[in-house]
Amino acid sequence: MSGPAVAGLIAFVGIPFCYAVVLSFYNVRLGSPLEPTFFGVEQYRRLFTDPDLSGPFLRALLNNLTFAVVVVPLQTGLALGLAILLNRKLKAIGLFRSLFFMPVVFPMALVAVIWRLILARSDQGMLNSALDAVSFGHWGAFDWLGDGLTAMASIIVLSVWQGVGFQMVILLAGLQQIPGELYEAAELDRASRWQQFRHVTLPGIRGTLVFVAMLTSVLSFRVFDQVYVLVKGGGLDEDATRTVMYQAVTTAFDQNNIGQASAITVVFFLIVVALTLIQRRVVRPGNED
Amino acid sequence: MSTTTSTGMPRRQPLRRFLDYAVLSVLAFVFALPVIYLFLGSLKPSDEVLDGLSGFLPTHLSFDNYSAVLDALNSDSTGYFWRFMGISLLLAFVVVTGGLFVNSMAAYGLSRLKWRGREAVFTLVLLLMLVPFESVAVPLFYMFNDQRNTLPILALPFIANAFSIYQFHTFFRTIPPSIEEAARIDGAGPWRTFFAIIVPMSKPAFASVAILTFLTQWGSFLWPVLMVSDPSVRPLPLEMSVFQGQLPPDWGQILAFGVLLVLPVLVVFAFFQRWFVQGVASSAVKG
Numbered sequence: 246m247s248g249p250a251v252a253g254l255i256a257f258v259g260i261p262f263c264y265a266v267v268l269s270f271y272n273v274r275l276g277s278p279l280e281p282t283f284f285g286v287e288q289y290r291r292l293f294t295d296p297d298l299s300g301p302f303l304r305a306l307l308n309n310l311t312f313a314v315v316v317v318p319l320q321t322g323l324a325l326g327l328a329i330l331l332n333r334k335l336k337a338i339g340l341f342r343s344l345f346f347m348p349v350v351f352p353m354a355l356v357a358v359i360w361r362l363i364l365a366r367s368d369q370g371m372l373n374s375a376l377d378a379v380s381f382g383h384w385g386a387f388d389w390l391g392d393g394l395t396a397m398a399s400i401i402v403l404s405v406w407q408g409v410g411f412q413m414v415i416l417l418a419g420l421q422q423i424p425g426e427l428y429e430a431a432e433l434d435r436a437s438r439w440q441q442f443r444h445v446t447l448p449g450i451r452g453t454l455v456f457v458a459m460l461t462s463v464l465s466f467r468v469f470d471q472v473y474v475l476v477k478g479g480g481l482d483e484d485a486t487r488t489v490m491y492q493a494v495t496t497a498f499d500q501n502n503i504g505q506a507s508a509i510t511v512v513f514f515l516i517v518v519a520l521t522l523i524q525r526r527v528v529r530p531g532n533e534d
Numbered sequence: 535m536s537t538t539t540s541t542g543m544p545r546r547q548p549l550r551r552f553l554d555y556a557v558l559s560v561l562a563f564v565f566a567l568p569v570i571y572l573f574l575g576s577l578k579p580s581d582e583v584l585d586g587l588s589g590f591l592p593t594h595l596s597f598d599n600y601s602a603v604l605d606a607l608n609s610d611s612t613g614y615f616w617r618f619m620g621i622s623l624l625l626a627f628v629v630v631t632g633g634l635f636v637n638s639m640a641a642y643g644l645s646r647l648k649w650r651g652r653e654a655v656f657t658l659v660l661l662l663m664l665v666p667f668e669s670v671a672v673p674l675f676y677m678f679n680d681q682r683n684t685l686p687i688l689a690l691p692f693i694a695n696a697f698s699i700y701q702f703h704t705f706f707r708t709i710p711p712s713i714e715e716a717a718r719i720d721g722a723g724p725w726r727t728f729f730a731i732i733v734p735m736s737k738p739a740f741a742s743v744a745i746l747t748f749l750t751q752w753g754s755f756l757w758p759v760l761m762v763s764d765p766s767v768r769p770l771p772l773e774m775s776v777f778q779g780q781l782p783p784d785w786g787q788i789l790a791f792g793v794l795l796v797l798p799v800l801v802v803f804a805f806f807q808r809w810f811v812q813g814v815a816s817s818a819v820k821g
Contacts, residue, residue: 246639246640246643246724246725246728247639247640247642247643247644247655248640248643249635249636249639249694250636250637250640250693250694250695250699251640251655251658251694252694253636253690253693254658254662254694254695254696257670257674257690257691257694258670258691258694258696259658259662261670261673261674261677262669262673264673264676264677265669265670265673268672268673268676273676275676275679330558330561333554335554335555341558341562342811343803343807344562344566345562345565346807346811347566347569347800347803348565348569349749350749350796350802351753351796352752352753352755352770352795352799354753354755354771354772354774354775354795355572355771355774355792355795355796356568358778358788358789358792359568359571359572359789359792361778362571362575362584362589362789363568365584367584368586369586369589370586371571371586371587371589374587375587377586406568414811463666469668469756470753470755470756470771473755473759474775477775477779478778478779478783479778490668490756493668494671494672494759497672497675497760498759503672503675503676507672507673507676509672510668510669510672510673511669513668513669514669517664517666
C-alpha cells in the first residue's frame, strides 16, 4: 500500500538529490556538445575561493544570511505579539485571526507585485507619497527596490507581511495549550501582566517558540519567488538581493551550468540540514509531547 | 479547549477590552492595506492606481480592468487567460487528489500494517521530509529537460509528499486498533478496511492535508520558472510574473489579474480555514 508514494518519493526526491551531489563533482552544461567531465571539488572551489567567479555566490550567501538574521527574530517576535493579542475571548476575535492569516494564502508572485506598487520609486508610490504627506512635502521620491541599501529591507518587509500569519497560528495553538489555571494562580499572586508573560507564557511555549524560529530560519533560506519576480520586472537591485536559490536557478537556467548549480544546491541543502539538526537538539529537552 | 479563557481575563475591565480592540483594529487596518489596495486598484482606471495616496480613493470604479485582462490575454502569442487558469486548476486538482490517495495509503501501510522493512521505509520517509524541493529542483530540471513545456512533469514531482505522509501517519496512530480488529473479524482485508472504515473516520486529516497541498500548489513558482517557456502550458503565478513585466505596466489590469489569481485560494480559505489552521497548528505543535 505504501508502494506508490514511496516510489514517487524515491524517483522525485531521493534519486535527484543523490544526482545533485554527483553532478556537483562534474563539469556539466546543458545543451553543450561536450561530454560531462569529472571535476572533483572544482565547482566548490570556484564557488568559495575563485576571485573571478565566487563574487555573486558569496554575495548571495551573505544576502541570505542577512535576510535570515533579520527575519527570524522579527517575524517570530511579531508573530508572538500577534498571537498573544489574539489569544483572547473577545467578540469577532476569529475575524481578526483570519485577517492576519490572510496574506499567507497569497501567492508570493502576487505579493511581490502589490509591494512593487507600494514601494514604487516615483513620487506617486504609496510609501513615498505617505512619507511626503507626513513630512509636509520634505520627502523626495526614493527608489526603495532599486537602491542597494533598501532593496533587501524591502524584500524583508514584504516577506514578513506575507508569512507572519503562519507563525502566528502555530504560536496561538501553543498558547492555547497553556492551562488557564496557571494564569488564575498568577492573578491571585498579583503577578503583573509582564510577570505573567515572563513566568507563565514564555516557559509554556518555549518548545513551540524554538520550533517556529527554526522553521522560519529554514524557510528564509528557501527565498526565491519574490526576488525573481521583482528583479525581472520591478527594478529590484539584483546584487543586493540575490539569494542562494536565486543563484542556483540563474546558474542552471541562464548559464546552463548544471554542475555549478548542483554544487550551490548541495551547499543550500547542508545549510538547511544544519538548521534542522540544531532545531532537533534544542527542542528535545523541553518538549514533553 | 477549556471554557476558561487562556488569559483568565475578568469581566470588570471594560477599558482594557476597549484598548485591546483599538490596538487590534489599528494593526489589522495597517496589515490589510496592501489587500485593500489590490482590490480597490483592480477596480480603478489604470492611471489612478499609482497616484500617491489618492490611490486609496474609491473613484471611477468599474470592472473594465477585468474585461481588459481577458481581452489582452486572448491570443496564441500572449496565451489565453482562461488557459492559464485552467492549467493551474488542473495541476492543483491532480496534485491534491493524487496526493490524498497515495500519501494516505502510504501512511496507512506505515502506521497500521505489519510488514518487513516497515521501520526502515518510515525512516526513509522522515529523512526525505528534510529535503526541500529547492534542493532537487536543479537535478530534476536536468533530468527532465526533454519534458519541458509538457503538463505531466509539472504535477508529478509533487504528488508523493513526505510531509503529507507524516501528517496522515500522525492522525492514523490515534485511531484505536479495536476498530480494525472488528473489521478483520468481519472478513475485511486491509484495502477494504482502509477505504470503508479508516478513510471516512479521517476526514479532518484529509481536509487539512488537502488544503495545505492546494495552497502550496496554487502558488507554486520555482518549478514552472524552470520548466515552462511556452504560454500554452503556463500556470497562473508564472504568468503573473510575465504580465507584470510588460512595458509600460498597466496597473489596473495587473491588479485585476492579481485578484483573479488569488480569488480561488481566498474562496477555499474562507470555507475551510478551520481545517487549515488546525492542520498547521497541530502538526507543528506535535512535531
